[in-house]
Amino acid sequence: MATPLILKTSLFSTRHIHHLHRYYPFSAILFFSTTSHKPPKLRSLKSIKMEGGNEITEEAKENVNQQQQKKKIFVAGATGSTGKRIVEQLLAKGFEVKAGVRDLDKAKTSLSENNPSLQIVKADVTAGSEKLVQAIGDDSEAVICATGFRPSWDLFAPWKVDNFGTVNLVEACRKLGVNRFILISSILVNGASMGQILNPAYIFLNIFGLTLVAKLQAENYIRKSGINYTIIRPGGLRNEPPSGNLVMESEDTLYEGTISRDLVAEVAVEALRLPESSYKVVEIVSRADAPKRTYKDLFGSIKQR
Known part of the structure; x- marks a missing residue:
């Protein structure tokens, strides 16, 4: 299993994340936000990708549709x-x-x-x-x-x-x-x-x-x-x-x-x-x-x- 790669979201854009995804699976990349005063909260790349551009959202929808077919x-x-x-x-x-x-x-x-x-x-x-x-x-x-x-x-x-x-x-x-x-x-x-x-x-x-x-x-x-x-x-x-x-x-x-x-x-x-x-x-x-x-x-x- 790949070693989890921890990234600060304030330092990387969605474009960088998409680039990294080419080399690391969703389950191996975790994020926490540095803009909140609350304790760090882990979120998966998949959820962030869903919040990203239209291209990512459409891809996710297609995967869901295939699963539900x-x-x-x-x-x-x-x-x-x-x-x-x-x-x-x-x-x-x-x-x-x-x-x-x-x-x-x-x-x-x-x-x-x-x-x-x-x-x-x-x-x-x-x-x-x-x-x-x-x-x-x-x-x-x-x-x-x-x-x-x-x-x-x-x-x-x-x-x-x-x-x-x-x-x-x-x-x-x-x-x-x-x-x-x-x-x-x-x-x-x-x-x-x-x-x-x-x-x-x-x-x-x-x-x-x-x-x-x-x-x-x-x-x-x-x-x-x-x-x-x-x-x-x-x-x-x-x-x-x-x-x-x-x-x-x-x-x-x-x-x-x-x-x-x-x-x-x-x-x-x-x-x-x-x-x-x-x-x-x-x-x-x-x-x-x-x-x-x-x-x-x-x-x-x-x-x-």
């Missing part, structure tokens, strides 16, 4: 039924959003291009991490993954999207230094270990290429990545508005129940705000008889594993 939240699968709701809620709560989509034409009809806080970019999670690095960019501070394969005869589709696609997103985050990742997964992904292998929902969801198994493998990859994650496992997804109150449990607890996509989106957005959601896997459904609780309380009740 909001970074974006990248949403993968932004035109999906849940992803679109996440985008809408992020925008409604004042976030800047970068919507990652596979089909730009579809995005233009389903997302509001007129919102200055929304940027739409092409992002195919199956295309590899390098292309995702370009899509996410260095102006994104968090990634929310709301992707999901479309049912087809391609039995590898769940693995391409829900497994390899999610892994590609995680790798892109690691390359960019993005340290916040939120995944929308599903209850029953670990149904075999829960003794739910004969559960009709577990059987049905695995018919199309072992979808739940693919999701579980992606979850495990995230947990080992070192990135600050929140994995959200919702029950059966409904398009209707929310009804009842949110139930949040720890992993491998819920094996039935439904929840509105709107409420899932809300949980994802709240996870961004609350440190209590960090490094946790939560399972969520809604029930009419459940007590109403705050998100801080809900996330705080879930223990890390």
Whole structure:
């Protein structure tokens, strides 16, 4: 650390101070006034520079503006039924959003291009991490993954999207230094270990290429990545508005129940705000008889594993 340089302000002009600043950091130069009869009062060069000429003041303002500039939240699968709701809620709560989509034409009809806080970019999670690095960019501070394969005869589709696609997103985050990742997964992904292998929902969801198994493998990859994650496992997804109150449990607890996509989106957005959601896997459904609780309380009740 540089040795503090003590200067009498009566002997130096602002021009001299500005010249000295080229060689000494703010924290290393201290001043006291000799024109007062009171005991010397230490003041930093930064405060004096702020009181100086217009050039210094404008520079300080620019630094403040850069610090206050909001970074974006990248949403993968932004035109999906849940992803679109996440985008809408992020925008409604004042976030800047970068919507990652596979089909730009579809995005233009389903997302509001007129919102200055929304940027739409092409992002195919199956295309590899390098292309995702370009899509996410260095102006994104968090990634929310709301992707999901479309049912087809391609039995590898769940693995391409829900497994390899999610892994590609995680790798892109690691390359960019993005340290916040939120995944929308599903209850029953670990149904075999829960003794739910004969559960009709577990059987049905695995018919199309072992979808739940693919999701579980992606979850495990995230947990080992070192990135600050929140994995959200919702029950059966409904398009209707929310009804009842949110139930949040720890992993491998819920094996039935439904929840509105709107409420899932809300949980994802709240996870961004609350440190209590960090490094946790939560399972969520809604029930009419459940007590109403705050998100801080809900996330705080879930223990890390």
